[in-house]
Amino acid sequence: MWSMEVFQGDIKLAEKFVEVKEYELPLFEVELDAPSHVSFNQEAFLVTVRAHYTFGKPISGNCLLKIISKGERPTIEREFPLIDGKKELSLQLSEFGKKIQRIQINATIQDTVTLTQRTVSKTVSILAKRYLIDTPPMAHECDGPSDTFTYRARITHLNATPVDVDEEIYVKLDVDVNEEPSKIVSYADENGDIEAEITCSNYTNVNITIEYNGETSLGEIRLSQRSNGSQGGVYVRTQK
Structure with a gap:
């Protein structure tokens, strides 16, 4: 048992007793x-x-x-x-x-x-959801069927921190109602960014779906072919 006393000059103002015991780890x-x-x-x-x-x-x-x-x-x-x-x-x-x-x-x-x-x-x-999946608008005019372009998306937690770089992200491309959609596995970088390389072929429309831990973001990419004399009208419509 320890005692602490507070004095002002010769006058004792307060006294406190403190019991000190040996620390015991929890069982x-x-x-x-x-x-x-x-x-x-x-x-x-x-x-x-x-x-x-x-x-x-x-x-x-x-x-x-x-x-x-x-x-x-x-x-x-x-x-x-x-x-x-x-x-x-x-x-x-x-x-x-x-x-x-x-x-x-x-x-x-x-x-x-x-x-x-x-x-x-x-x-x-x-x-209602745990992540923000951003499929930003983009524009691309194809130089020919073999031309490729990069589609970029971003996934973050609701507090804007990036997702785990080691977790799989599924990117699904649907280019024709008569074909099965292609699905690839991708990973985010340290900022939560995902990149998908897409070949123009002769497509005019590409539907892209980003899937991560049960949540999805849908995007529709419209392409123009320079060889067809297109003058523009390229846009991306996204939906969450």
Whole structure:
């Protein structure tokens, strides 16, 4: 026990006692993994709970999961045993209603050996969409069927930060109603930019679809062929 005293001259103004104890590590640690954002086009999202003693061994215990909706829906409670200190649970978005909101997930782990418990929390935002897929307008006049041009798009998170450069992005080109659309895999650079090389051939219309993690952006590219004496009218119409 320590005491602290405050004096002004010879007059004691205040006194405080402080008890100092040796720091004790928690008996076990809990990790709660869940996405920070999910969107309406997802049917479900995964929640994973892990618990282990401070020396690394998984605990033997139970988990009480509480999902608190910020809307009018009642709190959802699920209780289950941990297997090797772990439990994965798929939560259906239909349980929360198709509504923009934030939900709080609380995971309380009770160790059946020491009879101690710990609680961790995480907030998940349910949004209409998670990404901004920009298919900007462009103009190109083809020099001939073999001429190529580059179509550029950009994908960012809603907070304008770039997406992961290692995640696959699908670029689908539809040039003729009688042909199957071609689909290629691309990747964004560190700024979230995607490039697709397109050959003019004799096309006058190219429909392009950018797909990323279940969200899409559609674009219609109109081409003019210089060899056909076209005087212009080239435009890109985009739709999100």
